[in-house]
Amino acid sequence: MAETAFSEGYVEADGFRIRYMEGGRGTPLVHLHGAGGLRLTPAHDLLRRHFRVVAFEMPGFGQSPENHRTASMPELASTMAQAIKRLDLDTFNLMGTSFGGKTALWLALQEPESVLALVLEAPAAIRQAGARSPSGSPEEIRRLLYAHPERLGSVPLPDPAVWAKTQPLVQRLRGPDRDADLEDRLQELPTPTLVLFGTLDRVIAPEMGRVYRELLPSCHLVFVYDAAHAISTDRPEAFAEVVVDFLERREAFVISRAETVIHP
Amino acid sequence: MKVSFFETARYSAPDALPSEWPVPSGVYDRDAGAQAYRGMIERLEYVEELGFDWVSVSEHHYSPRILTPAPIVSAAFIAARLKKITIALLGPIVPQSNPVRVAEEVAMLDTLAQGRLVVGLLRGTSNESLTYDLNPSEARERTDEGMELILKAWTEPQPFGWQGRHFQYRTVSIWPRTLQQPHPPTYALGTSRESCEFAARHHLGCGVSYGSFEAVGKATRYYREQCARQGWQPAPEQIIYRANMLLADTDEEAQESLRKLPGQAPFAMRPGVRDAMMTLDSRNIAGEARAPIVSGALPTTFVGSPDTVVEQVRRCRDVVGAGVLDLSLHPPGSRDLDPLMRALELFGRKVLPRIRDI
Numbered sequence: 303m304a305e306t307a308f309s310e311g312y313v314e315a316d317g318f319r320i321r322y323m324e325g326g327r328g329t330p331l332v333h334l335h336g337a338g339g340l341r342l343t344p345a346h347d348l349l350r351r352h353f354r355v356v357a358f359e360m361p362g363f364g365q366s367p368e369n370h371r372t373a374s375m376p377e378l379a380s381t382m383a384q385a386i387k388r389l390d391l392d393t394f395n396l397m398g399t400s401f402g403g404k405t406a407l408w409l410a411l412q413e414p415e416s417v418l419a420l421v422l423e424a425p426a427a428i429r430q431a432g433a434r435s436p437s438g439s440p441e442e443i444r445r446l447l448y449a450h451p452e453r454l455g456s457v458p459l460p461d462p463a464v465w466a467k468t469q470p471l472v473q474r475l476r477g478p479d480r481d482a483d484l485e486d487r488l489q490e491l492p493t494p495t496l497v498l499f500g501t502l503d504r505v506i507a508p509e510m511g512r513v514y515r516e517l518l519p520s521c522h523l524v525f526v527y528d529a530a531h532a533i534s535t536d537r538p539e540a541f542a543e544v545v546v547d548f549l550e551r552r553e554a555f556v557i558s559r560a561e562t563v564i565h566p
Numbered sequence: 567m568k569v570s571f572f573e574t575a576r577y578s579a580p581d582a583l584p585s586e587w588p589v590p591s592g593v594y595d596r597d598a599g600a601q602a603y604r605g606m607i608e609r610l611e612y613v614e615e616l617g618f619d620w621v622s623v624s625e626h627h628y629s630p631r632i633l634t635p636a637p638i639v640s641a642a643f644i645a646a647r648l649k650k651i652t653i654a655l656l657g658p659i660v661p662q663s664n665p666v667r668v669a670e671e672v673a674m675l676d677t678l679a680q681g682r683l684v685v686g687l688l689r690g691t692s693n694e695s696l697t698y699d700l701n702p703s704e705a706r707e708r709t710d711e712g713m714e715l716i717l718k719a720w721t722e723p724q725p726f727g728w729q730g731r732h733f734q735y736r737t738v739s740i741w742p743r744t745l746q747q748p749h750p751p752t753y754a755l756g757t758s759r760e761s762c763e764f765a766a767r768h769h770l771g772c773g774v775s776y777g778s779f780e781a782v783g784k785a786t787r788y789y790r791e792q793c794a795r796q797g798w799q800p801a802p803e804q805i806i807y808r809a810n811m812l813l814a815d816t817d818e819e820a821q822e823s824l825r826k827l828p829g830q831a832p833f834a835m836r837p838g839v840r841d842a843m844m845t846l847d848s849r850n851i852a853g854e855a856r857a858p859i860v861s862g863a864l865p866t867t868f869v870g871s872p873d874t875v876v877e878q879v880r881r882c883r884d885v886v887g888a889g890v891l892d893l894s895l896h897p898p899g900s901r902d903l904d905p906l907m908r909a910l911e912l913f914g915r916k917v918l919p920r921i922r923d924i
Contacts, residue, residue: 498729501714512724524727524736525718527711540729556727556736 307347308357315385317371318361322385326350329418330391331549332358334382334409336400336426336532337435337472338447338460339363345534348542353549356389358382360405362471364464375475379408386416395549397421400505400531401435401472407484410493419552420495421545424531428514429479430507435472436531440465449502449530453538488517495521496548500529500536520553567879567924568803570620570654570892571613571910575633575640577602578901587693587833588628602633605903606640607647609910614651616914620684621648622808622892625657627697629833638671645679652682654892656755656773656808659690660716661708662698665733668712669719669740676744683746686773686806687713688755692847692858693835702847706760708732713754717768720749753806757785759853766792771804773892776864779885781851782807786887788852802889807882810894811868813875813909813917820870823905829863868893872916879921891921 308325323342331353335341340359349355360382362369372378382405386394396417398406403425410417426435436446440459444451477484495518499508511523524544529536547555580595610621623640626632634640637657645653655675658668668687676683689709695702711730718726718738725739744750753771754761762785765772772789774782786805793800812827814820835843840860847858868878882888895913896906 501718509722511726512722515724522727522736523724524729527714527728527730527733537729540731544727544729558736560734 307350308342308355313385313388315388316381318366318369318381318385320361320381320385321359321365322389323357324355326353326355328353329549330354330356330394332356332386332391332394332396334358334360334396334398334402334405335363336402336424337468337476338443339464339468343532343534344453344455344538345542345545348538349545352546353395356386356391356394358385360402363468368467369471372471372475375404375477376408376412378475379405379412383409383413383416392416393418395419395421397423397545398425399423399534400426401476403427404475404477404484407488407491411487411491414491414493417493419549420493421548422495422497422514423533423541424499424503424506425497425514426476426506427481427484428510430510431479433479433506435476436505437465437469446504447530447532448536449500449528450536453535485513485517488514489519492519494548494552496545497521497523498526498533498541498544499523500526500531500533502528502530502536505531522548522553522556567883567888567921568619568890569918569921570622570806570890571610571618572622572624572656572808572892572894573606573610573613573634573640573644574624574631574894575602575606576609576901576903576906577630577633578903579630583630583833585833587831587835588696589630589833594630599633603643607644609907610644610648610651612907612910614648616910617918618651618914620652620654620890620892622654622656625659625690625694627694631832638675641683642675642678645675645682650682652684653679654684654686654806656686656753656806656892657688659694660687660712661689661705662694662700663712665712665715666719666735666738666740669716672716672750673720673740673742673744676746676750677742681745681750683744684751684753685749686753686755687716688773689758689761692843692849692860695843695847696835696839702843704732705847706758710760710764713764714768717749717752720744751804753804755806757782757851757856759788759850762789762852763792765789766796769793769796769798771800771806773806773808774886774888775808775892776810776859776867777851778865778867779882783885783887784852784854790887802887805886805888806890806892807886807888808892808894809868809882810864810866811875811909811913812866813868813870813872813895813912815871815912817870817874820874824866824869827863827866831863835860872912872920875917876920876924879917880924883924 308323403422404427497514499511534541623637728735753773754765755773895909
């Protein structure tokens with residue numbers, strides 16, 4: 303379902319050949335994946351009904367060759383900003399998942415005029431002391447990331463070889479648990495931001511959500527009940543509903559439109 | 567052992583009442599109601615004087631048996647009138663409540679009561695799902711989610727939204743917060759596997775009620791096992807056992823009172839509704855299926871003279887592991903209050919001082 307609605311493309315940017323999946327029409331929604339790489343979830347399919355979704359595979363992840371060059375998260379963000387420009391996306395909504403949440407924040411800091419709104423799914427930019435990025439066997443990683451692995455459906459488990467290939471890059475770029483430079487800059491970032499955490503997140507403590515709200519001038523925090531780190535796989539409908547509502551209405555999304563008339 | 571008095575606001579109906587639940591509002595006697603609440607405070611002043619640690623209130627609807635559909639209101643009233651005793655709010659029924667409202671009311675009550683509050687959260691008895699049209703098959707999930715949201719509303723310092731399965735909010739940020747930190751001692755009430763696991767996961771207490779020591783002991787054992795799995799050990803005070811007690815000067819007298827107890831709940835659902843509820847409302851003790859209690863009388867697990875009851879309390883401590891006994895000293899709903907007052911006095915004089923160290 304999700305697979306067929308998206309088409310694959312490649313873009314040359316900053317010396318990398320970058321793969322992406324694209325589906326849907328409307329305002330662009332760029333997605334930057336987590337440390338596990340690009341995988342389309344049912345949430346992508348729900349989002350492409352409202353937006354032109356462009357989900358990138360960042361250099362060094364998934365099918366791309368090992369990335370020895372990128373040295374820092376701001377550098378990766380700059381590469382991705384160039385890729386987005388090459389696709390002629392002047393303004394766009396930006397969604398970052400976990401590791402990609404930090405990339406998305408740096409990209410928004412670098413291109414504040416281009417990013418209309420930010421969605422951070424279980425972002426890994428601000429972490430509890432001693433947080434470890436998921437590692438171990440595919441089965442262990444699966445138990446760590448998902449509250450409802452049964453909802454993974456046909457999505458394959460992480461390939462240990464690919465995981466091993468990306469680990470040096472992830473470790474190089476993830477930065478300290480608390481990145482003072484980034485946190486200073488966030489206080490000046492005007493972009494409307496939605497931060498989501500699953501109530502069962504075992505990778506990043508959901509309590510980290512409040513720090514974004516304290517730092518960012520325009521930030522909303524939403525807990526997704528009964529979801530772990532991979533919110534959009536555990537509860538895709540709940541995830542997509544609030545993301546769509548936020549991106550369409552920005553901060554007015556706090557005003558309910560739910561109808562409660564039972565019978566006219 | 568800590569001791570709690572389960573206060574039900576005894577309503578003495580001037581005339582015979584219909585026996586079916588719901589009891590028609592039209593037969594309610596307003597003066598008898600006013601007397602029930604006056605009597606509640608007089609009785610609780612005595613309960614406090616006798617040295618009970620807690621007074622508990624619960625949520626039940628549409629009948630005079632327990633006249634507290636809004637336990638938070640009774641709790642607030644009691645907290646204002648009594649100065650020392652801890653108020654145990656062993657309601658509210660979470661699946662039919664607005665969890666954010668519950669979080670706010672409890673926070674306000676804890677602050678009004680200067681921190682003299684403990685809270686039990688629960689799914690509620692089967693008939694209560696008829697009260698506000700709750701689908702019994704959704705009750706368990708709504709309870710778990712509602713409890714989790716209440717805990718979040720108490721502890722999260724920043725405004726947040728909640729994208730739940732049964733509850734959705736875009737803005738939650740409660741004022742006042744609870745006086746006790748991070749929140750009042752909180753219990754998940756119930757014998758089910760789900761309730762015990764929730765309590766263990768969130769480091770809450772566990773409250774069980776009415777079953778035999780062996781039956782509720784299965785639940786508390788499961789609860790302790792789950793706590794150990796989560797890497798912690800509950801204190802005795804984190805297990806409450808609510809039970810009926812028939813106390814008399816002699817064992818014979820107590821047994822005679824037991825024989826006179828009706829075998830049916832005073833206000834039962836119609837048989838057709840009861841039978842349908844039995845199939846729709848699934849219940850368990852630590853994972854073992856049990857029938858929902860829909861119209862049977864609740865068992866009485868402490869019966870006898872003070873000596874006998876003290877031994878039963880000792881056994882209860884061993885089997886159930888409870889550190890708090892929440893007692894009904896006379897069947898709720900019975901009209902004659904004299905035996906209750908006699909039992910209270912006897913309990914205060916001859917039982918309470920002897921079970922402190924158990």
